[in-house]
Amino acid sequence: MFSYRHAFHAGSHADILKHLTLIHLVEYLQEKPVALTIVDTHAGAGIYSLIDGFASVSKEADGGIYRLMQYAANNPINPGLQNYLSIIQAENLTKDLSVYPGSPFILARLLRAQDRLKLFELHPKEIDILRHNISELKQAKQIDVYAVDSFSRLKGLLPPPSRRGLVLIDPSYEDKQDYHSLGKAIEEALQRFATGCYAIWYPVLSRRESADLPERMKKIATAYKRSWLQVELRVENAPKERRLQASGMFIINPPWTLEKQLTESLPILVKALGQDHGAQYLLNSFEA
Ligand code: SAM
Secondary structure (H helix, E strand, O other): OOOOOHHHHOOOHHHHHHHHHHHHHHHHHOOOOOOOEEEEOOOOOOEEEOOOOHHHHHOHHHHOHHHHHHHHHHOOOOHHHHHHHHHHHOOOOOOOOOEEEOHHHHHHHHOOOOOEEEEEOOOHHHHHHHHHHHHOOOOHHHEEEEOOOHHHHHHHHOOOOOOOEEEEEOOOOOOOHHHHHHHHHHHHHHHHOOOOEEEEEEEOOOOHHHHHHHHHHHHHHHHOOOOEEEEEEEOOOOOOOOOOOEEEEEEEOOOOOHHHHHHHHHHHHHHHHOOOOOOEEEEEEEOO
16 A cells, blocks of 8 residues: 655656646636635655655656756747746756655645645655655645545545635555545535535546546536536557556636646647657536
8 A cells, every 4th residue: 555655756747737737726716815725635745856766766757847848948838837847946956957846845835824735645654754844844834734544534624714725636546445535535525615626636547447537527526516627648658668658637616717728738748748649638628
């Protein structure tokens, strides 16, 4: 259960899609001054070195953030991607990236004084690193860190006091049970807080649970009369490769601006990160 360490995947193409989408969501929800509560149900360590440790072994950032930065240095990119890159760059002292911020750091840096961030992490090593990393931030007092199973505890935080909330659900799916727990947690969350914005990351894999995930999410969203948006980014289609080639985000109650923003960013990501002719994106939405 505890073999997954996000450091192996820090700065990958999947992180880019997830964090780009996440930034769009937070910035939209902050357009009104009312306090925003953000829950990150699967936090990881918070921030990762790209030059030593796990990330330097896997080198996933080479096909992700480094590749995008190189593209952006030689080609025009849209404001959404520029904003994403400047947030990643802001964690680094030099232009050459040495660290990549995970969702807790990206979210922490975006907090306004009235906002709160709730982080869940179960891994015995990751939780210690996360707690240490968060304690160093000036936003630390606005952040709670919980070392418990988020799937069962999420509902207890909903609805947030201001009834304005964003929930990122980013499991590792190393255990098949995650697919089942996700569906249950989303249903419980929608029962308590139907108007919340929910962002679910998923790997695009041939295994049945993964292939079925978007359809299951659509069914749940439809049952609760919620709008949804599905976005996927594939960077290659080499059948024998073992690394992750595509990932997606499923958003329940997406802001009306998200589709347009992703429509601008996705063709650029396909060009920047595409490894072969299989590179492509998918963007579907439904308005309830
Ligand atoms: N959201 C992070 C980011 O974008 O930087 C990456 C998170 S990583 C994909 C998933 C994390 O969830 C792992 O660190 C894992 O230990 C943790 N985890 C797994 N099951 C969990 C659970 N039931 N509750 C809380 N954390 C869990």
